[in-house]
Amino acid sequence: MAQLIADKRDVDFVLYEQLGAEHFEKTARYKGQNRKMFDLLLKEARNFAIKEILPLNEEGDRIGLKFENNQVQVPESFHRVYKLFREAEYISMSEDPEVGGQGLPVLVTQAALEYLLGADFAFSAFGFATHGAAKMIEIFGTEKQKQLYLRNMYSGRWAGTMVLTEAEAGSDVGALTTSAVKNDDGTYSITGNKIFITCGDHNVTENIIHPVLARIEGAPAGTRGISLFIVPKIWVNDDGTLGEPNDVVCTGIEEKLGLHASPTCQLAFGGKGKCRGVLLGEENKGMRVMFHMMNEARLGVGALGLCNASCAYLYALNYARERV
Numbered sequence: 001m002a003q004l005i006a007d008k009r010d011v012d013f014v015l016y017e018q019l020g021a022e023h024f025e026k027t028a029r030y031k032g033q034n035r036k037m038f039d040l041l042l043k044e045a046r047n048f049a050i051k052e053i054l055p056l057n058e059e060g061d062r063i064g065l066k067f068e069n070n071q072v073q074v075p076e077s078f079h080r081v082y083k084l085f086r087e088a089e090y091i092s093m094s095e096d097p098e099v100g101g102q103g104l105p106v107l108v109t110q111a112a113l114e115y116l117l118g119a120d121f122a123f124s125a126f127g128f129a130t131h132g133a134a135k136m137i138e139i140f141g142t143e144k145q146k147q148l149y150l151r152n153m154y155s156g157r158w159a160g161t162m163v164l165t166e167a168e169a170g171s172d173v174g175a176l177t178t179s180a181v182k183n184d185d186g187t188y189s190i191t192g193n194k195i196f197i198t199c200g201d202h203n204v205t206e207n208i209i210h211p212v213l214a215r216i217e218g219a220p221a222g223t224r225g226i227s228l229f230i231v232p233k234i235w236v237n238d239d240g241t242l243g244e245p246n247d248v249v250c251t252g253i254e255e256k257l258g259l260h261a262s263p264t265c266q267l268a269f270g271g272k273g274k275c276r277g278v279l280l281g282e283e284n285k286g287m288r289v290m291f292h293m294m295n296e297a298r299l300g301v302g303a304l305g306l307c308n309a310s311c312a313y314l315y316a317l318n319y320a321r322e323r324v
């Protein structure tokens with residue numbers, strides 16, 4: 001069979017001959033896991049990527065997103081495949097079983113990601129933005145926050161984003177003007193406008209959890225005064241049920257070269273004064289927390305570059321071989 005996304009022999013070489021992934025079974029943490037399990041994961045990820053994700057490119061490119069009444073709709077074909085993606089637990093492959101993960105080594109799951117990301121980034125981005133947001137809650141969240149969000153996010157029931165950029169605050173994130181005012185019940189009222197938010201709105205999941213950078217009233221200027229808040233699209237009640245819409249409105253989507261099915265959104269928080277968030281980590285220390293997700297995103301973007309280059313090369317190679 002022609003290689004379409006990543007060359008299987010190449011992946012196996014890097015994993016086992018170069019990096020020695022078989023040695024994981026000798027470590028205490030991964031005891032009981034072996035090459036047979038890793039190969040099975042990679043085989044399933046590869047088959048799923050080729051059979052289910054790769055065909056989404058056509059509808060994603062030709063039909064793309066619909067933006068109506070401040071809501072983003074993804075191509076119809078995404079819904080069935082996302083359900084299968086969730087069932088296969090691809091978002092939480094390397095997470096602890098206690099939070100709903102499969103507990104596999106990141107080295108191995110990264111190889112599986114090469115197939116999944118390489119097949120169609122517009123589709124896979126829904127899951128991988130979610131992972132980074134959930135990971136911050138796992139590391140920095142309170143017990144209550146972990147209980148409310150982790151399983152719902154790692155399972156892909158709810159999606160996640162990262163919300164930093166504003167029209168006048170890109171590289172210079174310390175210039176942001178989104179504000180947070182503490183309420184009597186311990187929540188914060190959030191007000192501000194953000195741009196360029198990947199998967200900022202869509203109808204793939206029933207809720208979207210936004211980690212939002214904002215400045216608490218009276219906090220210092222620059223990055224030293226930035227805090228991070230968990231701001232759900234639909235409010236999450238203390239018992240885990242969904243409440244009212246949380247005044248997070250998508251005001252537009254960007255045109256992205258070639259990525260027509262990936263919603264990069266402009267979001268308005270608290271336009272009606274009714275957007276609430278809860279603090280993640282400590283006041284004024286939001287950048288430290290957000291860097292965990294930014295670093296994961298940087299590695300993801302690197303992996304994506306590799307996947308796209310690999311895919312493009314293999315398509316060209318197959319074409320050259322078949323052409324008389």
Ligand SMILES: Cc1cc2nc3c(=O)[nH]c(=O)nc-3n(C[C@H](O)[C@H](O)[C@H](O)COP(=O)(O)OP(=O)(O)OC[C@H]3O[C@@H](n4cnc5c(N)ncnc54)[C@H](O)[C@@H]3O)c2cc1C
Pocket residue numbers: 161162163164165169170171172195196197198199256264
């Ligand atoms: C496809 C896409 C998806 C994105 N997804 C997200 C997301 O999910 N969440 C989110 O919050 N943001 C997202 N972003 C925004 C991204 O983080 C910003 O684009 C980035 O922070 C750069 O900001 P900017 O585009 O305003 O560029 P600017 O900050 O205006 O920079 C423009 C140019 O000026 C240079 N520059 C800037 N400052 C200086 C300086 N002080 N000295 C010298 N040179 C300088 C930069 O290197 C760059 O070349 C996304 C962007 C894109 C394109």
